[in-house]
Amino acid sequence: MLIAAVVQTVATVLLAGIAWTVQVVVYPAFALVPAGSWARYHAAHSRAVTIVVGPPWVAQGLATAALLVLAPGEPLVWVTAVAAAAGVAVTLPAVSLHGRLDPAAHPGDLRRLLRVNLVRALVWSAGSVVGVLLVTASGA
Template sequence: MIGTMEPQTWVCLAATAAAWMLLGLSWTVQRAVYPAFLLVGPTSWPAYHAAHTRALAGAVGPPWLVQGVAALALPLVPGPVPWW
C-alpha cells in the first residue's frame, strides 16, 4: 500500500503529521512551559528566556519546515487531494 500512494497523499500525510506534532507541542508549552515562567526571577529572566527560545526553535523548526514545503508542494503535485 505504501508504495502505491500518490504523491499528493504523501504531501498531505506529511503536512498532517507536522500539524499534529505542533498541536501537541503547543498544548505542552501552554500547560507546562508558560506557567513555569512564573518561577523565574527578574534577574534570571533574560538568560532563561534566551535558553527557552533556542530550545523551542529546535523543537518547532523541523515541523514548520515540513509544513512549509508541503504548502509549497501541494499545488505543484498533480492529481486530486485526498478526501481526508
C-alpha cells in the first residue's frame, strides 16, 4: 500500500503544480495570442499539455485504483479517491471550454476556464495534503 500511496501522492502534487502554473501563467497568456494565430497556438498548446499531464493522470488513476483494492476500509484512501475523481470531474468542463475557446472572440470563455481551473487547482492541492497524510499513515 505504501508504494501506491506514494505514487498517488506524487502524481497529485505534480497535477496541483501544473494546475497552479496553468492558472497563473498559461491561461492568462492566452489573452495575449493574436487572433489570427489562435488556432495554431491552441493546437500546439493542447498537444504539449497532453504530454505533461498524461503521465501523472495515468499514475494517479492506477495508484488510486490500487489503493482502493489494497485498503478499501481506509478512510484516507476514500478521501484520496474522491479528490482524484473531483479533479477528473472538474477537468471535463475545462476540456469542453477548450474546444470552443477563442479569447479574442469570446473573452468570457477564458474567464470561465480560469474559474474552472482554479477549482481544479484547489482540489488537487487538497488532494496533495490528503496524500501526504495517507503516506504518513501508511508508514513512510
